[in-house]
Amino acid sequence: MRSFTGLPEEALFIREVRTAGIALRPAVDALLETLTLPVDDPALADLLAEATRGFTVFAQSLLSVKRTITPETFSFEMRPYFPPMTVGGQVLYAPGGAQMTPLLVDILLIRPEPGEPQEEWYEQYLVENLLYLPAAYRAASDRARRHRPLLPRLVDEAARHRAHGPEVQRNLAELRSLMREVLRFRLPHLQLAKANMNVRPDGSLGSGGYTTDSLDHLADLTLERHRLLSEEPAAGRAQR
Ligand code: HEM
DSSP states (O other): OSSSSSHHHHHHHHHHHHHHHHHHHHHHHHHHHTTTTTTOOHHHHHHHHHHHHHHHHHHHHHHHHHHOOOIIIIIIIGGGGGGOEEEEEEEESSSSSGGHHHHHHHHTTTTOOTEEEEEEHHHHEEEEHHHTTTHHHHHHHHHHHTTTOOOHHHHHHHOOOOOOOHHHHHHHHHHHHHHHHHHHHHHHHHHHHHHHHHHSTTTTTTHHHSOOOOHHHHHHHHHHHHHHTTHHHHHHHHHH
């Protein structure tokens, strides 16, 4: 394994980012299979559970980095080795977190829909980041975007089902577990990024070229979708 600093923190960072990246590959495949399944389909629960398993590993990797690497070590010893590169006059920021697989999970699961307040911001975020993905993931994104995002679609379909059968209950419960893991990554990550920005000079950018504003937008979007799911009437009915 190549090292720029020889620090144990760098070795841990490389290991955790690799583990996190690999863990979400089956999650993306599973979520792609859900695109055409209705809310009462018995196959949905297992596919969502597969995605949750991947995101659990992703969240754990982030927590391990957060616990072990101080903002000072990351920002001053490691971050200098993530410089943007200028190729043919174009500034390229990869590789950065914004180009990791949660981008695809967001597209499949919670992306803003036409007319929603965050749509314009999100479309621009996609334009800037999708071009860094391997061809197979860009194709997956194209496929996902021909369908509604899973979470708002399933919530709408569940609302139209007058009697919630056990499949609908189970599928929504699995979706809630998945969203819990997405938040278990996203909120501590936002905290970690802010702790790093606090020790850096004003106006610093993350390795993907963004400030933490993009992370605030993503956290808001995730929390808003999580709320939509928690308010779904089936949640109440399941407890009665
Ligand atoms: C295992 C460790 C890490 C993982 C897996 C990870 C993953 C990610 C992901 C998936 C994103 C896209 C936004 C999102 O989905 O919420 C992102 C963006 C970002 N991350 Fe991380 N991250 C890690 C460590 C860090 C650390 C230590 C910092 C410290 C500054 C950081 C700062 C940022 C920033 C500023 C962004 C915004 C986009 C950018 O400029 O790249 N991340 N990261």
